[in-house]
Each structure stands twice: as C-alpha cells, then as structure tokens.
Amino acid sequence: TISNRVAADAEYQFSPRVGIAFPISETGVMRFSAGLFFQVPAGGLLYTNPEYEVNPASSVNSFGNAGISPERTLSFEVGLQQGITDRIGMELTVFSKDVRNLLGQEILRNPNGDFAIRWINRDYGTIRGITASMFQRGGGTLAWTVDYTLQFAEGTSSSAGEAFGRQQSGLDEILSLVRLDWDRRHVLNNTLTLTPYQHVNITFINRLQSGTPYTTVRDFVRSNLKNNAVKPLLFTSDVRAYAKPPFIDQNIQLFLQVENIFDSEQPVNVYEDTGRADESVQLELFRRAGTPVGGLNTLDEFFYRQEFFGAPRKISLGLSYNF
DSSP states (O other): OOTTOOOOOOOOOOOOEEEEEEEEETTEEEEEEEEEEEEOOOHHHHSSSTTOOOOTTOSEEEEOOTTOOOEEEEEEEEEEEEESSSSEEEEEEEEEEEEEEEEEEEEEEOTTSOEEEEEEEEEEEEEEEEEEEEEEOSSSSEEEEEEEEEEEEEESOSSTTHHHHHHHTTOOOOOSOEEOTTOOOEEEEEEEEEEEETTEEEEEEEEEEOOOEEOOEETTEEOSSTTOEEOOOEEEEEEEEEEOOTTSOTTEEEEEEEESTTOOOOBSSOBTTTTBSSOOHHHHHHHHHTOOOOSSSOHHHHHOOGGGBOOOOEEEEEEEEOO
C-alpha cells in the first residue's frame, strides 16, 4: 500500500585501484594490480512496475526494487614478464575476481497463489585462473605467439532469471558454487605471421578450446545437478593476408581473410540427452518406431540444428584505402 512504502537509501561507491610494477632483472618486470569495481544495475530492473500494479490475468507479476545495491567486483592480478632473447619473451599472469551482489530473483506468492517476482542482490561468483604465453616479436620474416589459459568460473547463477526458471521446472534452488554457463576451462591460442616480402603479410590464427558446460537430460528428466557435463572440444583456424603492391597507390591495401579454413563443423551446442550436436535420443526413438515424417524434410534433416554448429568457411577479398 501507499502507507508502507519507504524511500530507497542513497548508495555511495568507493572504488580504490592500485597498480605496481618493478624490474627484477635487465629484461624482467614484475607487476601487481588490484581494484574494487562497481556496476549500477539497469534502470529497468530498478523501476519495473514502480506502482506495484498486479495484473489479475497474469499468474506471474514482476516488480522492481529501487533499493538494489550495485554489483561489486574485487579483482587481483599478478604478472611476470621476462625477455629470453632480443626477440623472444614470455609472460605469466595469475588473476582472480570475486563478484558479489549479482542480481537474482526473489520468488514470492500472493494470497491467491500467483507468483510475484522481485529483483534483489542474491547471487555471487568467482573467476580465477592463470595465463602463460610466449612470443617472438616481428622485425624479420617470422613472428609468432602462443598462450594457454586455465580458468575456473563458478557462481550461484549464470543469469538473473535462472532462479525462477528452475523453480518452474521443479528443480532445487542452487545454494553452492557451480560452473557458470560460459565457463571455458582450457584455451590455447597461437598466431604465426610470415612476412616474405616487404609489403606482404600473412597471419595464421589457431584456437583450441574446451567446451562450455551444460546440464544433462536422461530419460527425459533434467539432472538436478546444474552443468554436470561438458560440450565437445573446439578447434578453429583462420588466415589473414595483406599486401601493398608497389605499382599502385601505397594508401591502398589488398586483403584476404579466410575464417574456418578447413570448413569444419564446430559443435557450439549439443542435444542434452546425448552430448552431441548431431544425435538425439528422440531421433533414435523415432527411427525405431518408424514414425512417418510429413513435409519436405527427412527425419535426420529435421533434427539437424544449424544453430548447434559454428559458421562455415567464409572468404573475404577486398581492398582498403587509408586517408
């Protein structure tokens, strides 16, 4: 009611940040940085349905919360950079982020038994990992980089609306840290740049990365353990070439870009009952039952989900002009 409404408290933010770097040898540097960061929630979440009106035709009513606190991230990073030769070097970085006051949903019921949802600060997460890299700088006909990242991203929720979705699906509330939907445990990157001539540059870019987690479905029942399996490994390879022929205006640069050189099907999503992008338990059941399929597509074509795969090979050829 109007009588029991109160004004939201004012919010103040203090965001200290510090960075320190010092030499440890003639070609080595140690660095440290830390910071406290805040992010103000979107205005739509603060002021959703500010008059607290209830739609009698809806079984779910949402309400904002002007008293939401800003999301807080405490970040630490320690790094070591060391030269090995004049052109070859290495870098090692250890990082950690502690994220608090993430937005979630408080699920309530009104006297009629309908759901009421209010945004509150309820979720948290941690991101920690290490990155190791080596590189050879340009200056000759060959340059390269290689880096590997091991990362652990865990939290109580991967999205602000997850709590209500689990409640509607009959799943238990998440009370401990689990792998986040976008957690990618291993990432290996490599670039190789060739400069065979003065005005020609060719770069190969390769990426090998583990899949993100997903929640399995067995016998048409979703597991109560969120993100208890991992999608398949991904590998992509691209090439970018640039050239400035000496017989044309030097402000003009020709380029060739090829994404997914090998035109491989990269499984970016999977059927949760098999863990594969091209096979489903439902498909096998339909096959065994001899279920007829209407329309133009076959049963296999119907279950072939193009959005489950990455983009096919893409070739771009053109020129750019620098003013």
